[in-house]
Amino acid sequence: MKIRIGYAPGVREPQREDFAALVTGLERLGFDSLWVTERATGVGGDPVALLAYAGALTSRIKMGTAVMTLPGRQPALLAQQLATVDRLTGGRLLPAFGLGQRREEEHQAFGVRRNERVALFEELLPLLRRFWAEDAVTHHGARFHFEGVSVLPKPVRGGFDVWMGGSSQAELKRTGRLADGWLAAFVTPAEAAAGRETIVRAAAEAGREIDPEHFGATIPYRKGADVPEERLARARAVHGPAPLDELVPSLDGLEAHLRRFVDAGISKFVLAPVHSPADWEAELSEVRDAALSLQT
Template sequence: MKIRIGYAPGAREPERDDFTGLCRSLEELGFDSLWVTERATGPGGDPVALLAHAGAVTERIKLGTAVMTLPGRQPALLAQQLATLDHLSGGRLLPAFGLGQRLDAEHQAFGVARGERVALFEELLPLLRRFWSGERVTHDGPRFSFDGVAVRPTPVRGAFDVWMGGTADAELRRAGRLADGWLAAFVTPAEAERGRLLIERTAAEHGRSIDPEHFGVTVAYRHGDAPAALRVPRPGLSDADLAALVPSLDALDGTLTRYIEAGFSKFVLAPLHSPADWRTELTALRDVLALQT
């Protein structure tokens, strides 16, 4: 089991001392990695800039995007940007991509209509892999055209294991066809297991396989009662379902055990609140989960 920490500052803009303290505390307390969310029209900041700073103030923790919007980006420039970050951090980048949030403002920010996102994603991800391989890319597609274009640098390890987000059946099947791993979010253990099985079946149908260790889930946890507003993304959510989806800190260990039984081994844990002091928060989390440093 690897414990990763998700950074989503909510309504606050990222603050240098707060974010630096989080990064250094993760490293000193033995956590595996830092994962940042993306919302272009929110206050949380750019994921690549955040991870670049995290890489500069740490030496060991891995750096992940949970998840980065792909439609709306230029593949050659994004390939170079992420590979550069990987080089400067010593090969620690873990990219995970998605279609982006289902908000009109986000679609406008990326210059992509909602109905265009899937076709763009399907064209973009294979192009990124080709650029990261170091080949000179020739491609004439519906949105992008390249004639012998290569970008440098390439990833430190020669390629990235690319994870994908999403929970709809179409997104799960896409992950089975294109991804190296799946990062689920806001799903029950039973839903997570169903998603994993669908991804594995789809991968097998396309002559692929996904490493059993490449299934993870983002789990929000809370101190005290869960806000009623959390029911909005999941209409009809019962108190019991809400408690399972967003466990209290004390119940977190039991919740993770249920995900492990469903075939998951990587966990991005994200507190619902904004901790006043990250070191205190992470120490409490480590103690509850009996993590070894």
Template sequence: MVIVRIGYMPAAAPPDRDGFTALVQGLEREGFDSLWVSERPTGPAGDPVVALTYAAALTSRIKLGTAVMALPGRPPALVAQELASLDLLSGGRLLPAFGLGVRNPGDQQAFGVRREERAAMLDEALPLLRRFWAGDEVTHHGAHYDYDGLRITPRPAKGGFDVWLGGASEAELRRTGRISDGWLASFTTPAEGERGRLLIQAAAAEAGREIEEEHFGAVVPYRRGPLSPELEKRITGAARRVHGPAAPDDVAPPLEALEAHLKRLVEAGLSKFVLIPLGPPEDWDTELAAVRDAVLHLQKG
């Protein structure tokens, strides 16, 4: 039986205490699996770790994920401590997913990295995070990071994390197979989701590894109401930047078609979903109840 999990991520907007509180508490009440937050230093949504820390204090059950957190430009030792601390305070509910960061000059300035440096930095940083979380005394002299007998505390609640990566290029997919524990796609069609999964599994096999079948997921946008020309341009443009041309309904279906879309993604081998509305709703209680009725019965396992 396929284990389907359905989480939720708010659309990028300036932090709003009352709205975010309603969202977080609504997800816990309605039975969603998880809350996810995105990251853009030059965007409006704020810091992901701060947001998840606030959410952890409001909840006791839902898992807490980053979709995705940029790793290049952050010191691995401090990231290890920061995320382990949040995991412990939340009762072991953190789901870290990392990426290279958005291809945006402003974001790269904020992290202090050049675009061409990012991939090598991630390749070097992720194994270091695993060593720190395992409680190792780390000695490492690399191109970007240098440690001599450094041990970081505390450790995560379970002594480590299953770390997922985002990304859609062939290089990013192969890296996911080589060094990560799962894949979180974005703006993907079912066909592209299946292609990415197969490429990742092949790269993992080449590296003598195996990624669990349940560790493939996607951020899934959905919309309410008719598709305006502006919204269609936004959807197709985002899909083109990630995978290539795609029909809007294959990337961001209307709510009434979301169940069928998720089923197609499950058939493609994906089973962990992060739903994101293409616009902030007027009322979170009403919105989450509607999404619950539309698709939450698919969550099982």
């Protein structure tokens, strides 16, 4: 089991001092990895730039995208970009991809229509894997055409274990067919267990097998009783008026909440505060005391 921290700056742009305190604190206190969100039309910043900066400040922690939008990106350039960061950080990159947020402004930012995202994703992900593994790629698809194109550098391990997000039935089945792991978000332990079963079944039908340790979840947590409703909007859209503790556990109840996910077959956790910490060193110390004892 691994405890990871998710970075979302809340309502303001990334601040160098805050971000540096976060990543160096993760390394010093023994957390497994840093995961950054993506919203092109929000304040979070570019995920690859954030991870490159984090890699320059650290030497041990792994770094992932939770999750990175794939439709709308050029596969050869993205393959090179991610492999370069992986090379320069000693093989510590963990890419996770998704269709992108369900917002019209996000679709406009990536230059895609909502109804074309799935077809793009299914063409893009296999192409990325080929660019990372093959010397020269020839491909003639519905959207992309390459003739003997070589992309360098290659990732340290010759490729990545690619994780995917999403919780709809279609997204879960796609994860089973195409991915090496699943990072759920805004799900209850029961929903995580059901999603895991769907993915395992879809993988078997496709003649594949996903490592049992490659099932994770992003868990937002709160300190105190009040949570700004705007920070709960996405969870409410999925679950409606579910109990607050089912959506955003308190820090005091975090360990018990995570144990329920472990019982559901989930072993990787990205913990994300719903508030914007004023002091990351103090924040990480509190999270360490609340949950890091579960890490194996």
